[in-house]
Amino acid sequence: MSRLDARKRASLPKRAFAYVDSRGRRRLPINDEAHVRNALARFNQVDFENDAARERARKRLLNAAKKYGIVPIGFITGQLHSARAQATHDVRADEFFAVFKHAVDAVEAAAAIQRALGERTRRDELEVRVRIGIHSGRPTLTDFGYIGLPVHTVARVCAVAHGGQIVISGETTEAVGASMPAGLRFRSLGRHRLSGLPDAEALFQVEADGLLATFPPPRTGGRSRRIHDSSRA
Template sequence: MARLDAAKRADLPDSAFAYVDSRGRRRLPIHDESHVRNALSRFNQVRFEDDRARDRARKRLLNAAKKYRIVPVGFIAGQLRSEREFGELAGREPVRLPTGFVTMLMTDVEDSTALVHRLGERYGTLINDVRTLLTDAAAQAAGVVVDARADEFFAVFETPAAALDTAVAVQRELPGRTWADGLRVRVRAGIHSGYPTLNKGAYIGMAVHTVARVCAIAHGGQILASGDTRLAARESAPPGVRFRSLGDHRLRGLPEPVPLYQVVTAGLVGRFPPPPTR
C-alpha cells in the first residue's frame, strides 16, 4: 500500500474516508483498493463517537469494498460476533431487527448429513466458510442476520431487491470455491416477503414458516421465491433478474397453496427438477 502523506491526505474529499467525526477528523481512507483492505483490518482499532457513527462508517466501508470487488471474508462475521457479545454484557439487544413489511432469506446446505459423514471434524471448517460467505453477502446488501446455526442461515432485508442480490451473489460464488476433498457444496435458498411478528428479538408467525417451507423444497444451487416476493419486487428487481413461474404448490403446514417462482439470471443454473411438493 502506497503511503498516504499529509499533502495527499489533505487533498482527498471527506467521501474518501469511512469515518469523519464531529470535529472533522478523518479516519480510515477508502479512496483505493489497498486502503480499503487496510481499513477492513483496522476498523476495530478506531474509537467511534457512538453506535450510529460506527454503523455509518461500516456501511461506507462495505460500499467501498463492493466498489473494488473485495469480498471482506471474516470482517462481517467478526463484527456480528463482537456486537452480540457486547449486547449480552450490556444487557441490551445488539442488533435491531426491522419491523413491518420485510423480505426474508433462508438457506441450508444440500446433503449436509452426507458431508458430515465424509468430512467428520473437518465439516466445522466447511460450514464456517459457507456461513461467512452468506454473512458477508447479506451485509453488503444491508441485510441483518437473524440466525445462523448448523447448516441453516436466516437473514432479513428491508427490500426484496436486497434479498435477491444476496441470494444471487451466494449462488454465483459457491461453485467457484474449492472445498475439502474436492467436494461440491450447494445451498438451497428460499425468499418470502411479508409481515413477521417480532417477539423477544426473534421473528415468529406464518411469514417465517412460509420462507422456511419455500427453502426446504428448493434444490441445491436454486433460488425459489414466493409470489409475494415477486409481487413486491415487480418494480425493483435487480437488473437481469427474472422470475420463472413454477405454479402454485401446497407446502407442508400452510393452509393455502403458495405461488412459487425460480429466480433466473446470468451465472446461475437454469434447470432443476420440479419442486418436491404435494
C-alpha cells in the same frame, strides 16, 4: 452433537481446536463434523487476543469445514452483510434466517451467494450447493426473534428448493415489482401446497447468468397445478 466433557477435551491434541490462546486455553473444537459446525456458528462469539490470532483460527476452521464439505458461516454472512441485510436471526450451524428491508436486496443477495459458491466450486473442485428460499410479509419482531406466518412460509419455500436453486414466493415477485435488477428473471414453477400452510403458494425460480438453471420439480411431494408464467427479463 456429543458434548465434550473435561476428560475427553483434555485428551484431544491441540490441532483438534481452531484456537489455542497464549495461555494454552483451547477453544472451538474441530475434532469432528458436528463440532466444526458448532465452531462455525460460535466463531464470532470468541474473544480473540488479537487480529492475527483470529486470522489463524479462521484459516484452521475454514480448512476443517472444507474437509467435511461444510459451507463456512463467515462466507454466507459476508455476502448477506454486503447486500445490506437488516439483520440475521436464528443462525443454527449452516442454516440462516436473514431479514431485509427491501425484497430486491434479498434477491440480489441470494444471487450473489449462489454465484460465489459456483466460483468456489470451480476454484476448489469441491461442490457445495445450498437451498435459498425468499418470502415477503410482515412478521412480528419479539425479544426472541421474528415470529408469525411469514416466518413459517419462508421456511417451507426454502424446504422445497434444490441445492443451488433460489425459490421465491409470489409475494416476493410482487414486492420486487419494477425494481427488478438487470439480468435477473423470475420463472414460474406453478402453485404448490406447502406443508402446514392453508393455501397453495405460487413459486418462482430466480434465473440469471452464472446461476444453475435446471432442477427437478419442487420437493413438495404433493400435487400442484401450473399458473401463468410471468418470467421477466
